[in-house]
Structure formats: structure tokens, C-alpha cells
Amino acid sequence: MSFINDRFMIGNERGVKLYQDYAKDLPVIDYHCHLDAKEIFENQNAANISQLWLGGDHYKWRAMRANGIDEKFITGDASPEEKFAAWAETVESSFGNPLYHWTHLELNKYFSCDEPLGSHNWREIMEHCNRLLQQPDFAPRELIKRSNVEVICTTDSPLDSLRYHQLLRDDASFNVKVLPTFRPDDVFAEDALVFSAFITRLAEITQVDIASFNDFTAAMGNRIDYFHETGCRISDHGPVEIRYQAANEEDINRLFNRKRKGEALNPQETARLESAIFVMLARHYKQRKWAMQIHFGAIRNNNTRMYRALGVNTGFDSLTDQNHLAANLNRLLDAMAQADALPKTILYNLNASYNDVVATTIANFQSAEHGVKSPIQFGSGWWFNDTRRGMENQLNSLADQGLLMNFVGMLTDSRSLVSYTRHDYFRRILCNLIGGWVEKGEVPDNNDILSRMIVNICHDNARNYFDF
Structure with missing residues (x-):
């Protein structure tokens, strides 16, 4: 069974039923966020998964610093590949942090990827995500x-x-x-x-x-x-x-x-x-x-x-x-x-x-x-x-x-x-x-x-x- 499934985070049968029958497919009203209306209007695909995931995400930056990652690979001039590898290494240490869950929920929902991200498979997952990001439905x-x-x-x-x-x-x-x-x-x-x-x-x-x-x-x-x-x-x-x-x-x-x-x-x-x-x-x-x-x-x-x-x-x-x-x-x-x-x-x-x-x-x-x-x-x-x-x-x-x-x-x-x-x-x-x-x-x-x-x-x- 995939790590992300209908029982993920739910430890009782009644909760699973409530999620499956009522919560799962409801529309979203996002009444507070920091998205950029200009970015939505111009509708340009992200260049790569590092830009989409790591650009401006200070939640991830804090975790990477805690993992001993040099600032070059966080907000510095490292390549997108180097930054993604540094994030993948950090994910392995993030059990218990919601970033672990958010990372894999996003991989599952948007990229149909069920593999846990880590230092052993970061390149494969990065290349998979980067290919998809060029498609029209990732605008x-x-x-x-x-x-x-x-x-x-x-x-x-x-x-x-x-x-x-x-x-x-x-x-x-x-x-x-x-x-x-x-x-x-x-x-x-x-x-x-x-x-x-x-x-x-x-x-x-x-x-x-x-x-x-x-x-x-x-x-x-x-x-x-x-x-x-x-x-x-x-x-x-x-x-x-x-x-x-x-x-x-x-x-x-x-x-x-x-x-x-x-x-x-x-x-x-x-x-x-x-x-x-x-x-x-x-x-x-x-x-x-x-x-x-x-x-x-x-x-x-x-x-x-x-x-x-x-x-x-x-x-x-x-x-x-x-x-x-x-x-x-x-x-x-x-x-x-x-x-x-x-x-x-x-x-x-x-x-x-x-x-x-x-x-x-x-x-x-x-x-x-x-x-x-x-x-x-x-x-x-x-x-x-x-x-x-x-x-x-x-x-x-x-x-x-x-x-x-x-x-x-x-x-x-x-x-x-x-x-x-x-x-x-x-x-x-x-x-x-x-x-x-x-x-x-x-x-x-x-x-x-x-x-x-x-x-x-x-x-x-x-x-x-x-x-x-």
C-alpha cells in the first residue's frame, strides 16, 4: 500500500469513513494565503521542482539549516539540482515534522509519486517532477x-x-x-x-x-x-x-x-x-x-x-x-x-x-x-x-x-x-x-x-x- 492513502493520518474506521465520504473531495476556499495574483495571471510554469518547492519556502529553509546544510544550498547560488539534493537529504531526518507529510502529500497528489523522497532517489524523483512541470496542466x-x-x-x-x-x-x-x-x-x-x-x-x-x-x-x-x-x-x-x-x-x-x-x-x-x-x-x-x-x-x-x-x-x-x-x-x-x-x-x-x-x-x-x-x-x-x-x-x-x-x-x-x-x-x-x-x-x-x-x-x- 502507498504511504499516502485514505487511511493516512486517520487511526479509526469512523474517521476513515468520514474522510472518504464527506471531506476528501470538497472544494477549497483558501481565505488566507500569500500567493501572487500577478503570478496566477501570467500563468507561467515553474522552471523546475526546486523553484516550485524551495523558492521562498522558509519552512524548508529552517529544516535545512537544522540539518547542517550550508546556506549556499538554501538561499545561495547553488544549482537547482544541488538544492534539491540538499532538501532530499533533509527529508530523511524530518520524521515527526509536518514537512515530511507535506512533501509526500504533494508528491502524491500533483506528481503521482508514491516513493518516499531521500538521498538514494532524489535525482530520479527530481527528473520525474521536472518533466511533468513542463506540461500545460502544471501551469x-x-x-x-x-x-x-x-x-x-x-x-x-x-x-x-x-x-x-x-x-x-x-x-x-x-x-x-x-x-x-x-x-x-x-x-x-x-x-x-x-x-x-x-x-x-x-x-x-x-x-x-x-x-x-x-x-x-x-x-x-x-x-x-x-x-x-x-x-x-x-x-x-x-x-x-x-x-x-x-x-x-x-x-x-x-x-x-x-x-x-x-x-x-x-x-x-x-x-x-x-x-x-x-x-x-x-x-x-x-x-x-x-x-x-x-x-x-x-x-x-x-x-x-x-x-x-x-x-x-x-x-x-x-x-x-x-x-x-x-x-x-x-x-x-x-x-x-x-x-x-x-x-x-x-x-x-x-x-x-x-x-x-x-x-x-x-x-x-x-x-x-x-x-x-x-x-x-x-x-x-x-x-x-x-x-x-x-x-x-x-x-x-x-x-x-x-x-x-x-x-x-x-x-x-x-x-x-x-x-x-x-x-x-x-x-x-x-x-x-x-x-x-x-x-x-x-x-x-x-x-x-x-x-x-x-x-x-x-x-x-x-x-x-x-x-x-
Whole structure:
């Protein structure tokens, strides 16, 4: 039997049945990823498997460094063949790491290759994959369609023209929705010069003279409207910490103008201004019936020498801790709710020790006002929690403190066109968990409820929640 089969990752018969009958073939709604709309539009095949697999994949880069691979064979000028051989050698040491599973899920699904990759067969598998990559059905759009994807939400700066999203929208030959996501990272940049440059460019694009926080509010609303017209229905935010401090209008204007001029703020001042910006943006999102995503807890670029050499998103990030997360998170959501500015919200937690903090917080702000079940969501296991243990921890915390039936499910959070097997990975883990409950007698074997639960979490909840 092939290593990858319908029983892979599923240790009970009820789970296998749920996977085979309900989860396996459901379409994918990838509501958060880092794919490039330009790459999808231009639709050029990858030159080789090393480019497809290793280009920009900092998950693999971290593993290769841990395996003693020289940087030349990771991000350096080694040949594609040398880099692939180095990755194959690393795979042999990755038992227990999800990269082992993801590698073989992708080989199985896209390349019909069932052999475990290693140092003994890397060349044979590389040449097999490279031959296939030249075929038309390995172009980006074809890979997306073969992955049974309905919707892709990319991650985009508020200043982006969204040209390629618009071109894809108007291309009748490609029926997958590729929608932008509003990601205003520079608005929350601690570097005042980055913030100031963003405001200057925002003023130019919107033709709004930004001399006050109210002007800034209007200009951001202008860009949010522009994104909305291009199909955007989601925002995303990536703060290191959740901090909330209230401030009055005069204080907010004063802090905004200081930072607008490039003046550094102290941590307390930064927290007050960021809190006001968060509430302001949330109000815009709610008015347009968007969902707001908040990915918090990543401390980035920790290796200064490698950051200077390679830049951001190169594999030197970690999860972080935070004092008083529960109080800050509740206060932030409460401030939004008090201002009638709390939209549908998905909170993604990177430090698993805070899972129950997040799960109990979202329960404080559930309501029926948005017309969906569980409008405040505990997002799927993210980044360092994108593992079997991480996903199970998140699923169990949500089930303990909320309603797992209403969960909006998995996303790729990836830059790779072949990472859609992560949805399959998640579905197997979900079916194993729920099937295990049945076999242990913890829930009844009611197929109507169980099948609805699987279909809801894997597809229907996301479709109803985002209403693309």
C-alpha cells in the first residue's frame, strides 16, 4: 500500500469513513494565503521542482539549516539540482515534522509519486517532477483548478493597484475567484519613518490632504472602498502583541501628527495610537460587512546577521509571549463593540499556551447581529501550530469553549501553488479527531450530525461566513 492513502493520518474506521465520504473531495476556499495574483495571471510554469518547492519556502529553509546544510544550498547560488539534493537529504531526518507529510502529500497528489523522497532517489524523483512541470496542466491556473479551489484570498497592501486581481476577475477562461485582502502593515509599523512614508503615499493615491486623524480615517475608507469594489471582503493584521490603551480624540490627533512627521513614539503612546487605528479600521470593516483577521504572536527577524544578509521572511521568526494578553484582547474587542465597530473577526493565536485565553475571549463577543453563526472565530492552527499537534490543540480548545460545528476551517497561509494539500492534511486530522470521539463513545454515531459537521468545517461555514 502507498504511504499516502485514505487511511493516512486517520487511526479509526469512523474517521476513515468520514474522510472518504464527506471531506476528501470538497472544494477549497483558501481565505488566507500569500500567493501572487500577478503570478496566477501570467500563468507561467515553474522552471523546475526546486523553484516550485524551495523558492521562498522558509519552512524548508529552517529544516535545512537544522540539518547542517550550508546556506549556499538554501538561499545561495547553488544549482537547482544541488538544492534539491540538499532538501532530499533533509527529508530523511524530518520524521515527526509536518514537512515530511507535506512533501509526500504533494508528491502524491500533483506528481503521482508514491516513493518516499531521500538521498538514494532524489535525482530520479527530481527528473520525474521536472518533466511533468513542463506540461500545460502544471501551469499555475491549472494547478489551482486541479486542487479544486473555489476562492483564493491573497494578501495585499492598501496602496496596491490590484491590477492583476481585476484582470483575473475579467478573464472568463478562469473561473476561480482571486480576491484581495486588505493588509495595512505599515499603518502599525513602529518605525515612524515607515508610517510617515505610507501616509504620504496614501495621500497621493487618494488625493486626500491628510493633516489629522480624521483625514487619515477618510483616506483609509477610500482605499477600503476601492478594495471592496475589486471583491475584497477580508482584512488582515499581524501585530506582534495585542495591546489596548484608550485615548481621547485630542490625544489621538496629537500622537498621529507626531508620528506622521516621523517622530518616534514610546511604547505607551504607540499602544494608544494603534488602539485608535484598530477601532477606526474595524468600524470601516463592519460597515462593509467584512471579516477582520488578526494574526498575532510572531516575533520576526531575530537573527540580525541573517536578516541583514537575506531580508524578511527567510526563516528567522519565532512565536512570542505577552503579559496580560487576556485583558488586552478583551479590552480591544470590547472597545470595538462599545463603538458599534466590531466586525466578524477571526483571531489566530501563535502561542498554543494561550489557546484557552483566545477561545474564552471570543465567547464573550458572540452575537446574532452579523447573520452568521459564531461571528467571532478562533482561527486555525497558524504557522508554528500548522502541525498535527497544533491543529488538534486548537480544535480541542475551540470544542471545549465554543462550538466546533461553526468553525470556518483551514487555510494555506502559503506562497506555494502546491500547498493545497494542507487542506487535505487538516481534513484528515479533523476526521480522525471526530471519528475518535465516536469510537470512544463520547458522541453518538449520528451520521446526519457528523456529516454536517465535516462539510460545514471543511467548506460550507467559510462560504457562508465570508459571502464572497
